[in-house]
Amino acid sequence: MNAKPLIFVDLDDTLFQTHRKSTPTPLHKIATTDKLGEPLSYMLPKQQIFVNWLLESAEVIPVTARSVEALQRVHIPFQHGAVCSHGGTILGANKQVDQEWLVLQQQATAELEHLLNDLPNALLDYAKPFGSIRTWTVEENGGKIYTVAKQNDPEPLFLSKIIANLPAEVLEHCYVHINGNNLAIIPKFVSKQKAVEFFINKYDPERERAILGWGDSLSDAGFLACCDWFGMPKNSQLDKFLAQSLMQDHHAKGYLGHG
Structure with a gap:
């Protein structure tokens, strides 16, 4: 069997990073542009080598x-489909929205319509004791996917404090992802892991190919677990979490491994 491996890979902070996180040099390569066409993210030389190897090998x-x-504003020529919007949308190799997955998402969204409609305004109230935020709902394919809150002042970070004010109904049906001054409240059916599982079952049902994954954040761990092998960038959130967990485990037991 000569089929190429199937590789699922996160983008931001895995294959490239914004210029705010890494000041570009002449050796950097533009990876993404903003809505005005201005450079936004860059690949380091090592990331360029890694991306070229991925595209040639899998x-x-x-x-x-x-x-x-x-x-569409990512300047990397992906040709075999995509999982977008935290798993809310799957694109096939023809770059068209996967209709089977879309129907499943629409059905699940309809059951939470009242909650998703109320969340943006409710978050404004929950944040009042801590600071000023702006909120919006990410929509795609004619429907709501998840809700976002962003601090109006970048410091001090306080979004984690809002979680304690969230109603039980929200926490029952959604999970929360915080990245600095951004907070996303995402329905549990919108999931990178669930989308990757669906993609594999539909497009590689026999599971004959080697499946690999790369991601940088704790929120990537779910879809990485779908892969036969997975990895993470050095000094990423996942890497630091693993190192800390290993250190705590060793400190608690006095040895590495399971007795």
């Missing part, structure tokens, strides 16, 4: 929080 599927529109 069928590469980006798995990203980016919308379909934002993925």
Whole structure:
């Protein structure tokens, strides 16, 4: 069997990072542009080598929080489909929205319509004791996907304090993802892991190919667990969490491994 491996890979902070996180040099390569066409993210030389190796060696599927529109502003030639919007949308190799997955998402969204409608305004109230935020709902394919809150002042960070004010209904049906001054409240059926599982079952049902994954954040752990092998960038959130967990485990037991 000579089929190429199937690789699922996160984008931001895995294959590239914004210029705010890494000041570009002449050796950096533009990876994404903003809505005005201005450079936004860059690849380091090592990341360029890694991306070229991935594209030459495998069928590469980006798995990203980016919308379909934002993925179109990524200057990497993905040709085999994509998982976008935290798993809310799947694109096939023809770059068209996977209709089976869309129907499943629409059915699940309809059951939470009242909650998703109320969340943006409710978050404004929950944040009042801590600071000023702005909120919006990410929409795609004619429907709501998840809700976002962003601090109006970048410091001090306080979004984690809002979680204690969230109603039980929200926590029952949604999970929360915080990245600095951004908070996303995402329905549990919108999931990178669930989308990757669906993608594998539909497009590689026999599971004959080697499946690999790369991601940088704790929120990527779910879809990485779908892969036969997975990895993470050095000094990423996942890498630091693993190192800390190993250290705590060793400190608690006095040895590495399971007795």
